Amino acid sequence: MKKCARCGLVNENKAETCTSCGFTVFEEKPPHAGRTKPGPESAHSGVTAERHGAMVTLKCRTPAEACLIRENLESANVIALLPDDEEMALQYSQKGYVELEIPAAAYDSAGDLRSIVEFSAPPPPAPGIGTSGKLLAMLLAAVIVPGLLIFAWLLTSYRKHGEETKAKELKLWFLIGVGAWVLFILASLAFSL
Numbered sequence: 001m002k003k004c005a006r007c008g009l010v011n012e013n014k015a016e017t018c019t020s021c022g023f024t025v026f027e028e029k030p031p032h033a034g035r036t037k038p039g040p041e042s043a044h045s046g047v048t049a050e051r052h053g054a055m056v057t058l059k060c061r062t063p064a065e066a067c068l069i070r071e072n073l074e075s076a077n078v079i080a081l082l083p084d085d086e087e088m089a090l091q092y093s094q095k096g097y098v099e100l101e102i103p104a105a106a107y108d109s110a111g112d113l114r115s116i117v118e119f120s121a122p123p124p125p126a127p128g129i130g131t132s133g134k135l136l137a138m139l140l141a142a143v144i145v146p147g148l149l150i151f152a153w154l155l156t157s158y159r160k161h162g163e164e165t166k167a168k169e170l171k172l173w174f175l176i177g178v179g180a181w182v183l184f185i186l187a188s189l190a191f192s193l
Helices: 040-044 063-075 085-095 104-109 111-116 130-142 144-160 164-192
Strands: 002-004 048-052 055-060 098-103
Touching (some): 055 063, 055 104, 063 085, 063 098, 085 098, 098 104, 130 144, 130 164, 144 164
Antiparallel strands (some): 048 055
C-alpha cells in the first residue's frame, strides 16, 4: 500500500495514479495505523523559509502540506504562489519538498505563521559532475559512435531530472575532449610529415 502525497488516500502498490485525485506522487512509507489526516497545526511543523528579496519561499514537506498552507493563507487574504500539480510532483520527487511563495510583507505581518516556520540558509549550489564525470565526458569524445550515444543519453537524463548544472558541465567537458582529440590528431599529422 502507498499513500498519495496530495490527498493522503492509501492506494494499491501497483497504482500509478491516486484513485481519488489522480496525483502521481506517492509517499514512500505507508501511513501509521490510527493516524488521522493532519490538521493545520501539525501540518506546518518542519516548514522552512528563505527570504529572496520581496518574496519568502516556504519549503513544505509534501504537496498536501503545501496545499493546506496555501488554503490557510488564502483564507487570511494572503496571496500564495504554488506550482501546478505536474511541476509540484516534479519538485517533490527531485528536491523532497514543495516550494510555496508568499510576499515578504505578508509573511512579516503573520506572526502565527512566523512562529511555526524555521528560517534556513539558502541551499548550497547544485553539485557538478565531479572529476570522474569530467574524465568520462572527455573520453566519450574519443570513442565517436558509442561516445556520442552515451553523451546524448546522459545529457537528456540530466535535463529530464532538472540537473542543469551537471548538463552544462557534461557538455563543456565533452567539447573540451573533442578539442583535445582534434589537437592530438593534428599534432600527430604534423609530426608525421
